[in-house]
Amino acid sequence: MSRWSLELVIDPIACDGRGVCAEMLPERIELDRWGYPMVDGAEIVPAIVDHAVRAVRSCPRQAIHLVESAC
Amino acid sequence: MSLTLHNEFKAAPTGGRRLLHGLSGGAADPGLQTHLDRWGDLRLRKSRLIDELDGAGLVGHGGAWFPVSTKWRSVASSSRRRPVVVANGAESEPASRKDALLLSRAPHLVLDGLALAADALGAHQAIVYVPAGSIPAVEVAIEERRARRLDPIAIEIAEAPDAFLAGQESAVVNALNGRRLAVPSFVALTPIRERGVGGRPTLVQNVETLAHVALIARFGATWFRQVGTPENPGTMLLTVNAHDGPVIVEAALGSSLRLAAGISAEELARTRGVLLGGYGGGWASPKLFGELVVSDTAARRAGTTLGAGVVALLPGEVCPLAEMADVVRYMEGQGAGQCGPCVHGLAELADTLDRLAYGGARGPGPDRVLEICNLVDGRGACRHPDGVARFVRSGLGVFADEAATHQRRGHCSQTRAVRVLPAAKIVRRRLVSRA
Numbered sequence: 001m002s003r004w005s006l007e008l009v010i011d012p013i014a015c016d017g018r019g020v021c022a023e024m025l026p027e028r029i030e031l032d033r034w035g036y037p038m039v040d041g042a043e044i045v046p047a048i049v050d051h052a053v054r055a056v057r058s059c060p061r062q063a064i065h066l067v068e069s070a071c
Numbered sequence: 072m073s074l075t076l077h078n079e080f081k082a083a084p085t086g087g088r089r090l091l092h093g094l095s096g097g098a099a100d101p102g103l104q105t106h107l108d109r110w111g112d113l114r115l116r117k118s119r120l121i122d123e124l125d126g127a128g129l130v131g132h133g134g135a136w137f138p139v140s141t142k143w144r145s146v147a148s149s150s151r152r153r154p155v156v157v158a159n160g161a162e163s164e165p166a167s168r169k170d171a172l173l174l175s176r177a178p179h180l181v182l183d184g185l186a187l188a189a190d191a192l193g194a195h196q197a198i199v200y201v202p203a204g205s206i207p208a209v210e211v212a213i214e215e216r217r218a219r220r221l222d223p224i225a226i227e228i229a230e231a232p233d234a235f236l237a238g239q240e241s242a243v244v245n246a247l248n249g250r251r252l253a254v255p256s257f258v259a260l261t262p263i264r265e266r267g268v269g270g271r272p273t274l275v276q277n278v279e280t281l282a283h284v285a286l287i288a289r290f291g292a293t294w295f296r297q298v299g300t301p302e303n304p305g306t307m308l309l310t311v312n313a314h315d316g317p318v319i320v321e322a323a324l325g326s327s328l329r330l331a332a333g334i335s336a337e338e339l340a341r342t343r344g345v346l347l348g349g350y351g352g353g354w355a356s357p358k359l360f361g362e363l364v365v366s367d368t369a370a371r372r373a374g375t376t377l378g379a380g381v382v383a384l385l386p387g388e389v390c391p392l393a394e395m396a397d398v399v400r401y402m403e404g405q406g407a408g409q410c411g412p413c414v415h416g417l418a419e420l421a422d423t424l425d426r427l428a429y430g431g432a433r434g435p436g437p438d439r440v441l442e443i444c445n446l447v448d449g450r451g452a453c454r455h456p457d458g459v460a461r462f463v464r465s466g467l468g469v470f471a472d473e474a475a476t477h478q479r480r481g482h483c484s485q486t487r488a489v490r491v492l493p494a495a496k497i498v499r500r501r502l503v504s505r506a
Contacts, residue, residue, distance in 0.1 A: 009259055009260065011260075012257065012410035012412065012413075013256065013257045013409045014257065015410075015411060016411065017411050032412060033446070034412065036411040036412050036415075038450075
């Protein structure tokens, strides 16, 4: 049976470095020296899905996506 | 309407000279009759062509080396709407000339490939996307074909702007959609193959790749594999920038890269480093270059890539740090300006490399430069920043001694010498004219 996992994907064109996502999900998102988010590639495990969803919803530019991928 | 006039087949070329077969000398005629006399007529294969491409193991020669049959299948299966097929001849890399050569000397091979793609995928529209300089030759060729009703659908021409990113797949689509400049878009969630020109599934294929398709359609996968190795079948065009300007050669994959590029051991001994794959590619030391075979897998393992086939020799009497700094400045200017990490990162990278190449003693060291490379890699909507990072990283490896000299003394005896790489020349010219 194939397994699905969740990962965060940033649209770097839409992103203008407001940094809200890093506040919502500091366990996975860090800001670089110019203020743009860097997502660590790890899977979004069930325990932090709520936080990830909040990070996605709170982006004023709608630049961050939670996507399902087969693994 | 059919691609078949009569099934009169010509003998398949047996050596490693395929795309360039019959093109030596200045008098090669790019006309349709010469083309048909040389190669014979086209035979329609519809979906069987995709199996043949699969069997041939043909990969894309625009730089990504992606399997052609996989790409065609995903375009064919992505929606019920009829797709758009695009021959991409933008060749926006200043050190590459092979696509321009094909378009001027063998335009019908490219157009055969596009017609075959249109036929195999049941395309709604077929477009040749080329720079202004290539348009007249393509226009003449399309007119010749129209007069003989050779193609399943009319082939249109669109002009590719003169910009480094103009040939990037999503930039091509944006240019053709006419709503935006030829800049990339974010396609990680909806690939061009599903939603491209006019919202239709779109195949964007490099013109050299299409020329290979034209020959595979005629002579088959088994013939294609007679040259090359099982893992790397067939041939590819290289643009060799050595002592006397760019030369286009056709190389058998898996053969010695140095011999294919026509570089003698003596010339290599006078060479400081070899740039492979262009400004988004990477540097090889003369020693590595001498050992490499024509294979992107091998090149990538060594920290570089063959990309679209650029080979550029840097002679001993120039300053590699200055060349690199100027190229990175050029690449910064050629960015689309859309993604923050690329905009800020390439600017900082260019400034830091400038200080290393041209600044005073005790300037920033290679470690500072590498730190910025790590910050930009993989952070754009397209691979522009990744390519610059590879260019710089590999260069600091190959030119480690020169970099150390610069860090210690601020420059070297050759920093003021003329530039050799085309992009570096462009940047120097601009700086001089501004001064």
